[in-house]
Amino acid sequence: MASKIGISFCGDEDEITRAGMLFETLSRKSRLVMILDDIWEEVSLEKVGIPEPSTGSKLVLTTRSFDVCRKMSCRAIKVKPLVEKESWKLFSEKVGRDILNIPGVEPIAKKIAKRCAGLPLGVITVASCMKGIDDLSEWRNALKELREHKQSVNGLEDEAFQQLRFSYDRLKDPKLQHCFLSCALYPEDWRIEERDLVQIWIAEGLVEEMDSRQAEFDRGHAIMNKLLSNCLLEVFQGSDNDRSIRMHDLVRDMALHITSAKPRFLVKADMGLREPPKVQEWSEDLEKVSLMWNGELEVLYPLEMSPPKCPMLTTLLLPGCGIKSIPEGFFNHMDGLKILKLSLNPIKSLPNSISNLKNLTALLLAYCDHLEYVPSLSKLRVLKELDLRGTKIKEVPHGMQNLSSLKCLDLKHSIVLEIPNGILSKLSCLQILNVSETLVSGKEVGKLKKLEMVEGRFYDFQDLSMYLQAFHGREEPPKYIIHMGKRPFPAAILTTKGIELGDSNISNQIMLPRDIEELYAGNCTFCCHANYPLFSSGGL
Known part of the structure; x- marks a missing residue:
């Protein structure tokens, strides 16, 4: 609001000061x-800094609650539903005239449009579900399903919930339905990064395993398009390659209603929690828990209580909760856990009970900038993604060599100096190796035949040569950034195929990849002969 009327806050003002600045400008x-x-609850205009409406000024608010209107002394104007003619016009635009021209479809379509009770969101959602359906029997069945739905949910009128639930049921594929429901794990009106969401789908097994990481993300992108085309999600902003999406609050209400039964979710995301959920809320039939972005939570579970028993729990999302410690035995009865996301928490060490999570596929600890200890990972043989970006661990966790299923390892912005020889060669499934400044063996990296992206620092130019020789007869990774030399801070490589040389004395010929796009040399000394080129392309 402030930016729209030309007010800039410094960042150190309290709420009263900010409200005063707004009030003065608006007055x-x-x-x-x-x-x-x-608006879902009463708003104090005084606390926000909005003057009481007077001659020449108007305050309009939209809400689904007459109680809010009453408490704020507003004159309530109920927006009437679309009349039948308007509903049909909107429905036919969304479903397409080509479908309605199919013999027998239009009379059924008009009955379906009428069932939407003039609610625009319902009309759009249902029509989008039926777009492209040219089988008359499917239209008859759709009308039958709409007539049979009688459920309702808090915050939704019966008719609206009926239509949204219809759209969910029309997804039919249980995996597709689970992909949709997982969107409700994020806070209301949240801008959800598509890659973040697809990452969860992949780790959950909702996207079938494929030969490459890119293929799995492409499949996740196709699933997202399906949900978007059914109007269950909407694009927040961005292009196809870098989208963020959001979930309409009514649609989210419907999803949370479904997940209050089966599959059972516990979702208290971005709700300002200062106390952990009650012990009884950690029920045995829980499948997913999201407490994300409760920055003052600090304590995940009462220390004096016995660990929760959640054998069906597959997903635990806790980023940005201010968590400083987790009880030692917290994970003892979570044998089914697949995804543990603890990113952006000030935790210093993880409990040893993590070592026994044999079904864990993703351990996401990015930017836990106090984290110094991760217990042994030797038993986590199905772990596919390990994200340790920005942590304070000094060595790779014990048991890394046993992670035979690992596909993605991220140590960017960490202080791990090197990955000891003999570890990478055991990680034969690795597709993404993003270790930035950490020293790795070029020879071992070259043996990783499924690698799609690598960024790391090689020991020396001989190591680079051995890396390139390993690709004789096969393609190099589509993306690579290799750092060489003693430069303390890596240069920014602007392409996807680059090598950085820093603080080096270069006198012998250096072999470079065939398809290199960028070579950065900083503070280097070169000694070369006119008849002896300093660089050669690895034409092996």
Whole structure:
């Protein structure tokens, strides 16, 4: 609001000061219309800094609650549903005239449109589900399903919930339905990064395993398009390659209603929690838990209580919760856990009970910038993704060589100096190796036949040569950034295929990859002969 009326906050003002600045600026405006959209509870205009409406100024708010109107002394104007003619016009635009021209479809389609009770969201959602359906029997069945739905949910009118639930049921594929429901793990009105969400789908096994990481993300992208085309999600911003999406609050209400039964979720994301969920909320039938972005939570579970028994729990999302410690035996009864995301927490060490999570596929600890200890990973033989970016661990965790299923290892911005020889060669499934400044053996990296992306520091130019020789007769990774020399801070490589040389004395010929796009040399000394080229392309 402040930015729209030309107010800039420094960042150190308290709420009272900010409200005063807003009030002073708004009070000077003789003509003003302000709209507060999607209000669910009473708003104190004084605390926000909004002057009481007067001559020449209007305050409009939209809400689904008459109680909010009453508490804020508003004149309530109920927006009427679309009349039948308007509903049909909207429905036919969304479903397409080509489908409605199929003999027998239009009369059924009109009955379906009428079932939407003039609610625009319902009309759009249901019509989008039926777009492209040219089988008359499917249209008859759709009408039958709509007539049979009688459930409702808090915050939704019966008719709206009925139509949204219909769209969910029309997904039919249980994996597709689970992909949709997992969107409700994020806070209300949250901008969800598509790659972040697809990463969870992959780790959960909702995206079938494929030969490459890129192929799995492409499949996740196709699933996302399916949910978008059914109007269950909407694009927040971005292009196809870098999208973020959001879930309409009514759709999220419907998803949370479904997950209050089976599959059972516990979702308290970005709710300002200062106390952990009650012990009884950690029920045995829980499948997914999200407490993300409760920055003042600090304590995940009461220390004095016995560990929760959640054998069906597969996903535990706890990023940004201010968690400083986790009880030692917390994970003792979570044998089914697949995804543990603890990113951006000030935790110093992880409990040893993590070592026994034999079904864990993703351990995500990015930017836990106090984290110094990770217990042994030797038993986590199905672990596919290990994210230790920005942590304070000094050595790779014990048991790394046993992670035979690992596909993605990320140590970027960590202080791990090197990955000891003999470890990488055991990680034959590795597709993404992003270790930035950490020293790795070029010879061992070259033996990783499934690698799609690598960034790391090689020991010397001989190591680079051995790496390139390993690709005789096969393609190099599509993306690589290799650092060489003693440069303390790596240069920014702007392409996807580059080598950085830093603080080096170069006198012998250096072999380079065939398809290199960028070579950066900083603070280097070169000694070369006119008849003896300093660099050669690895034409092996």
